Amino acid sequence: MRGLKVLPTGRPGRGRLYVNLPDGHAVAWYDREANRVSVLVDEHREAVLAVLRPYLDRGHTVGPPPVPTAADLRRLALPPDEDLAPNRPGEALLGELTHGSAGARARHRLRQELLAQQRMGGELDALESADWRVLHALPLPGAGVLDHLLIGPPGVFCIRTVPGRRQRAKVGDLLLTVGRAEPRPDPRWIRHAAARASRALTAPVTPVLAVVDASRVEVAPTVRDIRVLQPHTAVPYLAEAATTLKRPDIEALFGLARDRRVWW
Incomplete structure (x- = not known):
């Protein structure tokens, strides 16, 4: 799919890379510490991997987002x-x-x-x-x-x-x-x-x-x-x-x- 954008977050080289649609909605992210691609919309899986290919390390895994921990939920609720x-x-x-x-x-x-x-x-x-x-x-x-x-x-x-x-x-x-x-x-x-x-x-x-x-x-x-x-x-x-x-x-x-x- 054309138009997917890769946007970094966090400190350079350490945060996540988000893959967004042209309208700004995220369809996946790459966690560089965990070396894992979490795909939110499975129909965009191949396009996501294609646009992330220059950034991926060897041995990376691909799948749905992991179940959020208590710490994740607390962070998401933090103003x-x-x-x-x-x-x-x-x-x-x-x-x-x-x-x-x-x-x-x-x-x-x-x-x-x-x-x-x-x-x-x-x-x-x-x-x-x-x-x-x-x-x-x-x-x-x-x-x-x-x-x-x-x-x-x-x-x-x-x-x-x-x-x-x-x-x-x-x-x-x-x-x-x-x-x-x-x-x-x-x-x-x-x-x-x-x-x-x-x-x-x-x-x-x-x-x-x-x-x-x-x-x-x-x-x-x-x-x-x-x-x-x-x-x-x-x-x-x-x-x-x-x-x-x-x-x-x-x-x-x-x-x-x-x-x-x-x-x-």
Whole structure:
């Protein structure tokens, strides 16, 4: 059939490819992670496979759409304005820099924090093709914004990003100090945020401090409940962590966490 169009969704190379009729109605989609073509209208099966041929990997399967899981149904019922999945790293800071009226010094600090969140967010986004799910800029009413929430085989990780500014960073039980700047209460904040996430998701959540571009990171020996990572150490650490969640658990937690209403 002529006129079928292939439209991508999601992040480049990872989302689905939808096959639509000229009037916009979908007749099939190709899930690149599952390597499966789901055909909604069987009479267009051959035309769908023909138009998708340049994109298909070897060993792909073809059939009707799979039965939706509870996580799928929750996602389909989620109003777009309540969906946090499209948020970019540093979403709140982008808005503040664009529309805020902060002075030059404050804007410089915001830009440093934005670059740090974008750097760490890029590292986390790269994990998504390996059974990981990540959310950015989750609003925690009354407590600010959680920079990143990572869900994968080793569990759930609540991440606060700190710009190291090419200086020495010291992480203690209650405070974090970068260079000669005033100490920051990041360790206490991430503990509280992880506890809040654990209640919201009814699952264990590990607090993480991600220190970006520090010349050196020193962690007090008494800090045992918080993981302190840097962009170049995050992926190796996560890859070696023991598996505690299966794929359906990951998808169910991701479907829950992406709903803004869960965090109120």
